[in-house]
Amino acid sequence: METRKELLYSKTHEWLKIEGAKATVGLSDYAQENLGEVVYVELPKAGANLAAGSVLSVAESVKAASEIYTPVSGRVWKSTRT
Numbered sequence: 001m002e003t004r005k006e007l008l009y010s011k012t013h014e015w016l017k018i019e020g021a022k023a024t025v026g027l028s029d030y031a032q033e034n035l036g037e038v039v040y041v042e043l044p045k046a047g048a049n050l051a052a053g054s055v056l057s058v059a060e061s062v063k064a065a066s067e068i069y070t071p072v073s074g075r076v077w078k079s080t081r082t
Contacts, residue, residue, distance in 0.1 A: 010071045014056075022077060025056060025070060035061040043079035050074060 013031035
């Protein structure tokens with residue numbers, strides 16, 4: 001499992017990368033490995049306002065469905081899958 005110095009990690013295995021006034025949220029290597037093959041991801045709509053700790057999205061894998069939480073409060077600028 002790789003830990004990158006430029007990322008901030010939450011206890012629930014999300015990471016945060018801050019670039020100026022924008023932040024990107026993703027899942028740690030550990031969370032990705034435990035989810036297994038992801039078959040569906042529900043992303044928030046652009047413009048949605050979210051409070052820290054609220055559900056940002058849901059990832060469904062062949063093993064289970066997992067909620068992904070936002071580590072910070074803010075407005076969703078855009079949603080993308082990579």
